[in-house]
Amino acid sequence: MSVAPLRKKSRAVFWIAAIVIGSIILATALFANGMHNLRALDARYHLDLFKGAAQQPPTPAVTAAAAQTATGQAANPKPAETGAPRSPPANPATTTAPARAPVQTPATPAKAPAAAKVKHARRSHLFDTPVDALRGAFIRSWRTTxxxxxxxxxxxxxxxxxxxxxxxxxxxxxxxxxxxxxxxxxxxxxxxxxxxxxxxxxxxxxxxxxxxxxxxxxxxxxxxxxxxxxxxxxxxxxxxxxxxxxxxxxxxxxxxxxxxxxxxxxxxxxxxxxxxxxxxxxxxxxxxxxxxxxxxxxxxxxxxxxxxxx
Structure with a gap:
């Protein structure tokens, strides 16, 4: 009896499991800490993955006072100055108050994504210019007493x-x-x-x-x-x-x-x-x-x- 198909199946299961586990680890590394690593990768290779994420600043809303004044002027125009006697004012209780315009709350602008922090590579100080105040020299000592x-x-x-x-x-x-x-x-x-x-x-x-x-x-x-x-x-x-x-x-x-x-x-x-x-x-x-x-x-x-x- 041949066992070759079983070996091929075992290899396929192994590679599928390895790819899935590797994908999970990679996704965890990229999306952890607010996608810090993914943003750094985007900034490094100019992928522009977050280009459309930034929102346009909203148009300033009209204040409630200005909207109420404009509505009142449109509903109650000033009567013309004529010689005819003025009619008595209507009962305030029965007078319908003009409708107020809804107050628009200014929308809070969305926060732009934090700029990816560029990690500076660690630099060795082995080849730095020596500091004169700390420079030393080889010296001799007596090899006998x-x-x-x-x-x-x-x-x-x-x-x-x-x-x-x-x-x-x-x-x-x-x-x-x-x-x-x-x-x-x-x-x-x-x-x-x-x-x-x-x-x-x-x-x-x-x-x-x-x-x-x-x-x-x-x-x-x-x-x-x-x-x-x-x-x-x-x-x-x-x-x-x-x-x-x-x-x-x-x-x-x-x-x-x-x-x-x-x-x-x-x-x-x-x-x-x-x-x-x-x-x-x-x-x-x-x-x-x-x-x-x-x-x-x-x-x-x-x-x-x-x-x-x-």
């Missing part, structure tokens, strides 16, 4: 000592190291001085090195110590793009590099041709860098930062 950097320099051969409170005040901590070869006041004396400063919490502020390298054996030895210390600092801070300044520093040429709110400067002192300074630290000057620095300044946070996961 004061105690860690001091410990690493000690391991590399610079005995800077432990991270300790500075003589400048309670809010400053530092570690430093100084070596001098030659007597005080000797023009051929060589010296090396490094100081690393920061906060009691271990956050770094700046690093400074001052070196005097005369053209003699002591000066060349100090120069090697200086270069080794600079390479160690740039390695520990992990600001590897500043390593491009090592070539100029090795040639004792002035060089300044800035990137992402950090600065490296190496320059010769004006009064001594063999005396040099190196400065490494954070320097945020632009408004964008300052705004970003304020956001990530832990001292301004109202809630403590979470402790690191052990």
């Amino acid at each position: 004061g105690p860690m950097l001091c410990a690493d320099l000690i391991k590399s051969g610079l005995p800077v000592g432990e991270w300790r409170q500075s003589a400048l005040g309670v809010g400053t901590y530092e570690c430093s190291y100084e070596i001098q070869k030659g007597g005080n006041g000797d023009s051929n004396a060589a010296s090396f001085f490094i100081i690393i400063r920061g906060t009691p919490a271990g956050e770094l502020d700046n690093i400074r090195i001052k070196v005097i390298m005369p053209d003699n054996v002591d000066g060349r030895a100090i120069g090697e110590t200086f270069i080794d210390g600079v390479v160690q600092l740039l390695t520990e801070t992990r600001w590897l793009d500043f390593q491009t300044a090592l070539e100029a520093i090795g040639k004792l040429q002035d060089v300044t590099q800035r990137a992402f709110g950090a600065k490296l400067a190496f320059f010769r002192e004006f009064q001594n041709d063999r005396s040099f300074n190196l400065q490494l630290g954070l320097e945020r000057k632009t408004p964008e860098e300052i705004r970003t620095g304020i956001v990530f300044d832990k001292a301004r946070w109202t809630l403590p930062s979470p402790s690191p996961v052990k």
Whole structure:
């Protein structure tokens, strides 16, 4: 026995049911909320489905007083002025009052259909012009701490000592190291001085090195110590793009590099041709860098930062 006709009948019933249900859903969507969606569709595609719905404004009706006056004048014309005696007035009780014209009530004008509200598509603000007052910038931070950097320099051969409170005040901590070869006041004396400063919490502020390298054996030895210390600092801070300044520093040429709110400067002192300074630290000057620095300044946070996961 074949079941093909039953399958065809089942498919037909399914499609008829689907069309009926779809039509009901479509009609509900179009006619809901006072045919809001249908009016929007009409306005979008200019179908003019509601063009004849608007009624013409009615003609202003004649007031009741004007109609009554006109009727009274037509029913009782004024008698002519003659010499004949006037007849006595008729009994008011038996006098028929003139018929009054029906009072016409002004028709209330039909309300025009409400204009369909055009839905504006949501617009992304991703490509809007940045607002200067809110613009930020990428900034650098120290990738190490004061105690860690001091410990690493000690391991590399610079005995800077432990991270300790500075003589400048309670809010400053530092570690430093100084070596001098030659007597005080000797023009051929060589010296090396490094100081690393920061906060009691271990956050770094700046690093400074001052070196005097005369053209003699002591000066060349100090120069090697200086270069080794600079390479160690740039390695520990992990600001590897500043390593491009090592070539100029090795040639004792002035060089300044800035990137992402950090600065490296190496320059010769004006009064001594063999005396040099190196400065490494954070320097945020632009408004964008300052705004970003304020956001990530832990001292301004109202809630403590979470402790690191052990």
